[in-house]
Every structure is written in structure tokens, then in C-alpha cells.
Amino acid sequence: MQILIEKIVYPGKSLSTVGGKVVFTDEGLPGELVEIIPIKEKKNYIQAKTIKILKKSAHRVESCCPHYKACSPYQYIDYPFQVEIKKSQLQEIFRHDLKIELANIEITPSTKIWGYRNKVHLHLIREKDGLHLAYHQTGMREEFAKIKECFLISEKMNALLASLLRIIEEKKLDGIEEVAVKESVSSGEMLLILYLNPQNEIGNITSSLARLKEKFPIKGLVGLIRTKKAMKETILEGKNFIEEKAADLVFRIGPQSFFQINTDLLEEVIKDMKKIIPLGGKERIADLYCGLGTFGITLASKVQEVFGVESSPENIVFLKKNLALNRIGNFTACEGTSEEWIDWILNKKIDVLIVDPPRRGMSSAILKAILKKPVPLIIYISCNPSTLVRDLKQMFPAYSLKDIHIYDFFPHTPHLETCSILQRGRSINAGISIAPSK
Numbered sequence: 001m002q003i004l005i006e007k008i009v010y011p012g013k014s015l016s017t018v019g020g021k022v023v024f025t026d027e028g029l030p031g032e033l034v035e036i037i038p039i040k041e042k043k044n045y046i047q048a049k050t051i052k053i054l055k056k057s058a059h060r061v062e063s064c065c066p067h068y069k070a071c072s073p074y075q076y077i078d079y080p081f082q083v084e085i086k087k088s089q090l091q092e093i094f095r096h097d098l099k100i101e102l103a104n105i106e107i108t109p110s111t112k113i114w115g116y117r118n119k120v121h122l123h124l125i126r127e128k129d130g131l132h133l134a135y136h137q138t139g140m141r142e143e144f145a146k147i148k149e150c151f152l153i154s155e156k157m158n159a160l161l162a163s164l165l166r167i168i169e170e171k172k173l174d175g176i177e178e179v180a181v182k183e184s185v186s187s188g189e190m191l192l193i194l195y196l197n198p199q200n201e202i203g204n205i206t207s208s209l210a211r212l213k214e215k216f217p218i219k220g221l222v223g224l225i226r227t228k229k230a231m232k233e234t235i236l237e238g239k240n241f242i243e244e245k246a247a248d249l250v251f252r253i254g255p256q257s258f259f260q261i262n263t264d265l266l267e268e269v270i271k272d273m274k275k276i277i278p279l280g281g282k283e284r285i286a287d288l289y290c291g292l293g294t295f296g297i298t299l300a301s302k303v304q305e306v307f308g309v310e311s312s313p314e315n316i317v318f319l320k321k322n323l324a325l326n327r328i329g330n331f332t333a334c335e336g337t338s339e340e341w342i343d344w345i346l347n348k349k350i351d352v353l354i355v356d357p358p359r360r361g362m363s364s365a366i367l368k369a370i371l372k373k374p375v376p377l378i379i380y381i382s383c384n385p386s387t388l389v390r391d392l393k394q395m396f397p398a399y400s401l402k403d404i405h406i407y408d409f410f411p412h413t414p415h416l417e418t419c420s421i422l423q424r425g426r427s428i429n430a431g432i433s434i435a436p437s438k
Helices: 079-098 155-170 202-208 263-276 294-300 313-325 338-346 364-372 385-395
Strands: 002-004 007-009 013-018 021-025 033-041 045-055 106-108 119-127 130-137 140-147 176-183 190-196 218-226 231-238 242-246 249-253 284-288 305-310 331-335 352-355 377-382 399-407 417-424
Touching: 002 013, 007 079, 021 033, 079 106, 079 385, 079 399, 119 140, 119 155, 130 155, 155 176, 155 190, 190 202, 202 218, 202 231, 242 263, 249 294, 249 313, 263 294, 263 377, 263 399, 263 417, 284 294, 284 338, 294 305, 294 331, 305 313, 305 338, 313 331, 331 338, 338 364, 364 385, 377 385, 385 417
Parallel strands: 021 045, 106 399, 190 218, 284 305, 284 352, 305 331, 352 377
Antiparallel strands: 002 033, 007 013, 013 021, 033 045, 119 130, 119 176, 130 140, 176 190, 218 231, 242 249, 377 417, 399 417
């Protein structure tokens, strides 16, 4: 079956219309004629797989990785066009869901388009022909794409993984099931994380991997064992953290703690945030879902008080270490969920609320509390435009969208990271217009 691709829609599907029915396929640029195989047919749409490109777009390039559809399905698109696609996708989502035209929206591209990831997590697949590193196939938890190297991470991380794989195979370290590496951009140090079978022999693993420290700047080797309640962490060698610099501050990052994947672009977000937020020295800021405290800590010296809310026990441990490392004394760490703390936070007469929720967005309890007691300014960092527009729709009775910016944290992937600035009250910024309802 041949189709003409009309556009690429979020989250990365190529769209065509055939006989009044929408067709979604996994690859194809606007204007390309492609051959597809239908995989699943529903009443209003068809899911398909592209098997051949019959007419190529000028924006098509050769992908670097044979496994690119598993980790970075935009690799076949030249980078400037990737940026334009993401911009148009967000505009379309806002137009369709909120009847808002994002007329002058800006997007900050990544300074690096290869080797930008400071973390990688891979599975170990044992087959007759040997041991392989692998990513999950997109949307398939039981199927994997084997890889030899990944161009989204640094050459040093790739070299470490290759050496590790050889040792695991030579020494028959069958207790290692998954592996992750975290790398500090500022120091070059790495944290090697092994996901272990509960029946593993830790001593044998530690001694077998000792020579890796002679070749690579490994600050620590950590073992993680899944239990019914949580991950059990064991320091096998060295430290259980690396340190990263951002905005002239130091952040200690643990094996299970969250830190932005693209360190260089995180710096850009922090710079923009400092421009957006009024920093007169008397402001009170709350940072929900604060993780290691990245945003709150970088703003703390410019405001009166910061309240950071975090539910992950490991994040809390490293948040407190980061407060001590950077000598921050006006930051209150609130241990628990944002739902548990939101009413208490809003009673503190907050001037600015920063929210950086997971992909599922904010809960109805958080939204209801904010609408009941609105703060003057909200900075909403989102990694999922679908849940972003859902939340904005609920907030618009009390807020207006002053501005929104896109950051391309994840080149060669469909992922979108946005920063929305919401102001209390209903007014329209000159750069954003409301489309008439149909």
C-alpha cells in the first residue's frame, strides 16, 4: 500500500489520509511517497509500518544507528527540520486543544545533537551468539533492539560499555541483568550502575570489574537489586554519586536520582528562568517535584525563601547534600508528595510556583488547590505537551498564558520539553493569540 505523508504528529507518527481514513506509520517525511504494511485497522484509523521510501524528501538524511527506531526515531531527519517539526507540533496541539495560536513561539535547539545524553540505561541480552546490550523496542516491554554503540552518548561511555560487556562475557557474570552509566559533563567522572539478580555473587563481580577503573574515570560502582518494596542499593566500589556543575553550583547525583539528561540545555533553562522570575530578594518560591533541588537551589541566593517538595527518598538524600554543598540556608526541604504539601505551601504566601511534574502531569488535587488559592506567577516545566494542555485548560479560569518556550533536550527523538509562564488573571500577551472557537 502506497501513501503520501502529510505531516508528522506528536509523538512522532507520520500521518496520511486515505479514503477518508487516517493512517499512522512509523516513518515518513511530509511530501514523501512511502510503501507501508498495515498492522492494525480501527474504525477511524490504520496503524502501519513503513517498509520502503518511494520518493525522498530533501530533509531526509542517513541514520547513524541501525537500531535508531528504538531510541531516536527522528535520526533520519536533518536536525534543523526536526526543530521545525517540534515547533509545529506544539502549535497544532495548542490550536486544537486550547484554541490558542502560538504566533511567536521560540525553540532553543540543543548545543549538541550527538553525545548529549549524560545517562544511559541498557539491558543485557544473552543469546547463542553471545552477550548483547539492548534497548527496549518502542512500546514493547518484552522485545529488544540489540546495539553495538549509541551515538546519543559520549565516546567514553560507549567505550566503557564495550569493555564492560567483554568482561561480563569472559567472567560469566550472569548475575548482571541491566547496566546504567551516568557521566558528569563538568568533571568527566562516571558512575557505573549494575542491576543485579538477587542470587548474584557480589564479591566476584567487584573483583572482575576492578580493571575498568584503570581505563576509565569511574568514581563509583553501585549494585541495585529489585525487591518487592524498593531497590536495594549496594556500593561495590568507590562512591555512590558523581558531581555535576550547573549555574556555577555543584549537584551531587546518585544512582537512582533524577537529573536532566542534557546538561548544556539545562543551563539555558536556568538562565531563562532567572530572566522570567522577578528576583528582588524578597520573593518566596515553591518548587514542586523538585528532585535534587536544581531550580530552587539556583534561585535561592536571589530570593528570600524557597520551599522544595520531593517524594523520592533518594532524591531527598541528595537534595539535602546539595543544600549543604552549596551552603544554601533559606531552602526548606518538604519530604513527601506535592499533594500532601500543596495546601501548606500555598498558605506561605508564595510569589512564584515552579512545577516540573513527571509525564503524567499535575494531579487534580494540585490543580484544585492552585485554583482555590492562586499564586501570582507559575513556571510550568513540562515533558509532555498532551498533559500540559490538559492542565492548562483547567488553570485558565484563574490564569493567562503569558509566554511559552520549547527546549530541544532530546535531539533525534520526538520528545518536547516546554516552559510555560502563567500569570494570575485573564489577559493575553502580544505574542500569543486566541483562535476563534469553531
